[in-house]
Amino acid sequence: MEGVGEPFILIDGAASPHGFALKPSQAFLLQGADVVFWVGPELTPSLAKPISSMATGATVVELMEAPGISHLALREGVNFDAHDHGHDHGEHHAENEHGHDDHDHEEHTEQDHHDHDEQAEAGHDHDDHDHGKHAEAGHDHDGAGDAHIWLNPDNGIAIAAQMAATLAKADPDNAATYKKNAKAFSERIESLEHEISNELEPVSGKSFIVFHDAYHHFEHHFDIEASGAITLSPEALSSADRIEKIRHRIEDLGVTCVFQEPQFEAKLVNVVLEGSDARSGTLDPLGTQLENGPDLYPNLLKNLSAALTGCLKGEN
Structure with missing residues (x-):
């Protein structure tokens, strides 16, 4: 939208x-x-009903x-063993991409504001396709999985591209x-994708x-996949059993780093790190400290790469 609004x-x-x-003060944004x-x-x-x-x-x-x-499908176990390397092009893309007829949306949470902040949108015209209503009615993608789609460049x-086409149709005077x-x-x-690939290559085996x-x-796109997650959903407490399994995972694999997130307390991370030589780092999938605008998304990707390489190399 740069140059337009x-x-x-x-x-x-x-x-x-x-x-x-x-918030009530935000309702007018959707209404207008x-x-x-x-x-x-x-x-x-939680946005499905308000949007509808x-x-x-x-x-x-x-x-x-x-x-x-x-x-990509959701990974539900404590340990991430199925490392299907090879980037998400070609065969993997075909296997994981769902069709639009087999709908089975699982209501997993986690949102990202930057998708809305980039300057474009395309393709499907959803004037007669109210997704809020569909979601409330159980409009689910069959086997749909990880919704953090923006973290693949x-x-x-x-x-x-989707944004550009949608905005061009809604505002044809500014389509160009x-x-x-x-x-x-x-x-x-x-261009940034190539830079990140080169930056991550030395730590891909850690x-x-x-x-x-x-x-x-x-992870999948850059062939540097995690070995496990402390919790499946940050709003839910991890069980003592899961914490114990993660601690064994750290010991058995000689895990180099355990990453926390700025939005949530580091208590669980500190617990799993007790008695290990693993370092702690911070990954932010939302760019919470970044200013909205054209640089948010590129800087988000750069920060993830820098945080991973820094901790895995022992530089931070």
């Missing part, structure tokens, strides 16, 4: 999407919206269904600007544990 962000800064409740972009009910189930009931005059775009999005490019912005964004992210399973899209 700025989007409104519903879930911003350090606000957690988990259990997010729309021409276009609403959201990842989908897998990420923010308030954004009645808007084109609603569910980014989990955007053309070109690569999907290829998905970020697909999201930008939206499409120009999307093209520039794509080129910027493709083991690490994440606070919760938010990074699979990033």
Whole structure:
């Protein structure tokens, strides 16, 4: 939208999407919206009803269904053993991408405000396809999984393309600007993707544990997958059994780093680190400290790469 206007962000800064409740002061944003972009009910189930009931005059775009999005299944166990390396192109993309007829959205939470902050949107026109209502009625993707789709840069490019096309149709006078912005964004992210690949390559064989399973899209794309997660969902307490299994995992694999997140207390991370030589680091899948705007998404990816390499190399 650069050069045309700025989007409104519903879930911003350090606000957690988990259990997010729309404030009365925010309702007018949905009521007056021409276009609403959201990842989908897998990420923010609490937004399904407000979008359905308030954004009645808007084109609603569910980014989990955007053309070109690569999907990954949720990892539910304590240990992540199925390391299917090889990036999410070709065969893996075909295996994991769901069709739009087999709907079975599982209401897993976790949201990301930056999808809304990038400058584009495309493809599906959802004027007659109210996703909020579908979500409330059990509109679920069959086997749909990890909703942190933006952490794969290829998905970020697909999201930008989806945004550009949608905005161009809603605002044809500025169509050329939206499409120009999307093209520039794509080129910027493709270049950054190569930089990150080179940065991560020296630490690709090291083991690490994440606070919760938010990074699979990033890990899989860059062939540097985590060995486990302390919790499946940050709003739910991990059981003593899960904590114990993670501690054994750290010991058995000689895990180098355990990563916490800035939105949540580090207590659980400190517990699993007790008695081990593993270091602690911080990964932020939402860019909570970053300023909204054209640099948010590239800086989010850069920060994830820097945090991983720094901790795994022992530099922070």
